[in-house]
Amino acid sequence: MPTSDKLQITDLEFDDIKLNIIEFLKGQNKFQDYDFEGSGMAVLIDLLAYNTHYMGYYANMLGNEMFLDSSSLRESVVSHAKLLNVHPTSKKASKAKIDITFTPEGNPASLTIEKNTAFTSSINGTTYRYITNETTSIPRSLSGTYSVTGLELIEGTILNKSYTVLGTDKTQRFIIPNADIDTSTISVVVQKSATDSEVYSYQDGNSLDITTIKGTDRVFFLQEVEGEKYEIIFGDDVIGKSLTDGNIIFIEYMITSGIDGNFASTFTAVGTVAGLGSDNYILTTNEVAIGGADKQSMTSLQYQAPKLYQAQGRAITSADYKAIVLQQRPDVESIIVYGGEEAEEVQYGRVFIAVKLSGTNLLSTSAKASIKESILKKVNVVTVEPIIIDPTFFYLVIESTINYDPVTNLVDEDTLKLNISNNIKKHLQENLEKFSQKFRYSQLVNDIDKTDNSIRNNKTSIKYQQRIRPLLFNTPQTYTLNFNNKLEKGSISSSSFITPNGNTYSLIDDSENNIKAARTTNGIVDSPKEYMIQSDGSTNQGTIDYDTGKIVLNSMTVSSITDDTDTIRFNASPEINNSDVSPLREQILTYDSTDPSSITINMIAETII
Numbered sequence: 001m002p003t004s005d006k007l008q009i010t011d012l013e014f015d016d017i018k019l020n021i022i023e024f025l026k027g028q029n030k031f032q033d034y035d036f037e038g039s040g041m042a043v044l045i046d047l048l049a050y051n052t053h054y055m056g057y058y059a060n061m062l063g064n065e066m067f068l069d070s071s072s073l074r075e076s077v078v079s080h081a082k083l084l085n086v087h088p089t090s091k092k093a094s095k096a097k098i099d100i101t102f103t104p105e106g107n108p109a110s111l112t113i114e115k116n117t118a119f120t121s122s123i124n125g126t127t128y129r130y131i132t133n134e135t136t137s138i139p140r141s142l143s144g145t146y147s148v149t150g151l152e153l154i155e156g157t158i159l160n161k162s163y164t165v166l167g168t169d170k171t172q173r174f175i176i177p178n179a180d181i182d183t184s185t186i187s188v189v190v191q192k193s194a195t196d197s198e199v200y201s202y203q204d205g206n207s208l209d210i211t212t213i214k215g216t217d218r219v220f221f222l223q224e225v226e227g228e229k230y231e232i233i234f235g236d237d238v239i240g241k242s243l244t245d246g247n248i249i250f251i252e253y254m255i256t257s258g259i260d261g262n263f264a265s266t267f268t269a270v271g272t273v274a275g276l277g278s279d280n281y282i283l284t285t286n287e288v289a290i291g292g293a294d295k296q297s298m299t300s301l302q303y304q305a306p307k308l309y310q311a312q313g314r315a316i317t318s319a320d321y322k323a324i325v326l327q328q329r330p331d332v333e334s335i336i337v338y339g340g341e342e343a344e345e346v347q348y349g350r351v352f353i354a355v356k357l358s359g360t361n362l363l364s365t366s367a368k369a370s371i372k373e374s375i376l377k378k379v380n381v382v383t384v385e386p387i388i389i390d391p392t393f394f395y396l397v398i399e400s401t402i403n404y405d406p407v408t409n410l411v412d413e414d415t416l417k418l419n420i421s422n423n424i425k426k427h428l429q430e431n432l433e434k435f436s437q438k439f440r441y442s443q444l445v446n447d448i449d450k451t452d453n454s455i456r457n458n459k460t461s462i463k464y465q466q467r468i469r470p471l472l473f474n475t476p477q478t479y480t481l482n483f484n485n486k487l488e489k490g491s492i493s494s495s496s497f498i499t500p501n502g503n504t505y506s507l508i509d510d511s512e513n514n515i516k517a518a519r520t521t522n523g524i525v526d527s528p529k530e531y532m533i534q535s536d537g538s539t540n541q542g543t544i545d546y547d548t549g550k551i552v553l554n555s556m557t558v559s560s561i562t563d564d565t566d567t568i569r570f571n572a573s574p575e576i577n578n579s580d581v582s583p584l585r586e587q588i589l590t591y592d593s594t595d596p597s598s599i600t601i602n603m604i605a606e607t608i609i
Helices: 014-026 040-065 074-083 298-311 318-328 365-379 413-431 441-449
Strands: 095-102 110-113 118-123 126-132 136-139 146-155 157-164 174-176 181-191 199-204 219-224 230-234 248-255 281-290 332-339 350-357 385-389 392-404 455-468 477-482 504-509 514-521 542-545 550-556 568-572 587-590 599-605
Touching: 014 040, 074 219, 074 298, 110 146, 126 157, 136 146, 146 281, 174 248, 181 219, 181 230, 298 318, 318 332, 318 350, 318 365, 350 365, 365 385, 392 413, 392 441, 413 441, 413 599, 441 455, 455 477
Parallel strands: 199 219, 350 385, 392 587, 392 599
Antiparallel strands: 095 146, 095 281, 110 136, 118 126, 126 146, 157 248, 174 230, 181 199, 181 248, 219 230, 332 350, 392 455, 455 568, 477 550, 504 514, 514 542, 542 550
16 A cells, blocks of 8 residues: 555555555555544545546456457447447348138139238237238139149238438437347338339348449438437438439338247138138148347457458358358357368368257258258358258157155155156256267266266267168169268167068178168068168168277168168177267267157165165
8 A cells, every 4th residue: 555645556445445545545654643434534435445546447448348358348349340340130021821712603714812911920929920021823724723832921920110301300210110120121211202202222232242332322321329229311322322402211120029020830721812811722831930040249240340340241261251250140050161172072162051040950942942042142151162061960769867866855756767868868968969079978877977976887888870861762763871980880770661672671880890780670680681682682771880989871761660760770889888079070969859769767776885
């Protein structure tokens, strides 16, 4: 503490500031013997200390708001990102597709489904509204039927806002008075004046290369402002055409529930469709609703803005692809990008992008096309073809034998068993289920032991499971599975399937690098084994490399699958049980939460006397 007439300015805590002031005053001749405690002077010193502390805090916060990384206010983060030409993504409306077959009275030449035709769907007890975003004409087919396939529905409600331009008001702003907007649905039309009905459509300038926008181009620019609302800005006759006094601006936009509208699967029309009641059409769901997302968070914007600035609106490196897709599709939970030279079969001139959306595993064909056409086509290098692929799921099958002390166990055995199962699931959900996340055997075993103090030890074994989904039945196809680990010889077995000859088979390995189709009855391999004869006269359906865990199935023909699923499941045991597992490229390590056999727990009470 200071003993001279100089203040210690580096102390910013209230108590330290107060003590520094007192020490400073005591250093003055007039206050050497003054008792500051309980005096009126103490109140004044408290006031000075409080004011100094407040100003120090204010200066610190002001300094923080000047930088993207340390800003704590959303408006500051948005402003910094704007300087990098990065704008936060708005809410995104989920989209579904439906098929409708109409049976109108008479024989009209066509039917018309109007824009904004409304449908509803219930998700977890909450009703959401979906609408058509364009007018669709349905001509009568040659057979006299009326049907539409893949009619797109968007979750939300269309609203409108208009402004009249006041040339004398230089502070006039055009703010959309809603925060829950999907900005991709905004359309802007400008009418010349109240007495001139000529109108012009304006294009979103944020989606264009700024260097290509001329002073005569009719564009608008969108930016997030206070209250997380959006402001529309027009050109200045240098970059985009400016507005004139008396122009009338008409803004149409959609407000949406974002991520809450995902996974709607059953739709009911509100009123008529194409002028017909529900007795005159059959409606089925083509694709469940996906793609909905909430507004980009402040944390996400702080993380992505520098990476998007580095990309400069062009996808060159894998990091560029990741940043651009994540920014445009906030519903993406995980993504991995790799070049064609790293693929299983080298394919130069291609880049492979595997995407996992939140809440779903596989993308529909239209969702893949949307990412490729509406996002990547604008930024991709011309000589490189982006390919959107599905993740490959690598399942872990876990069996754990728990030795526990029933004396120190404070709950019954069934409750302890349930707690262990929940802890295993929590571990897998927190540490796996995304691209590039490894399975660490020792961490799982450690987390099991930590479940309860009564657990003495656990003996946990892991099996690997992968699945193939025949795309075409009764058609020969080649499949490749990569377990990326040394496998125990003779441990391969698959679920059963039926072949064109009418027999049921399972795939097993012969411990000599061969995969064979063995005849089964009720899911059990017959004894003695009877193998399916291949077209070359051998019994080998494929090969296995036990060192790498790679399985190749050649010209395999499946007619149907026996267990009411659409996949054939392969189980394998690792050569060393306590091995860690690293996913390969588009693989995601996970477990099947719908399969009770994916986690098996055996309890052994072990009382020590």
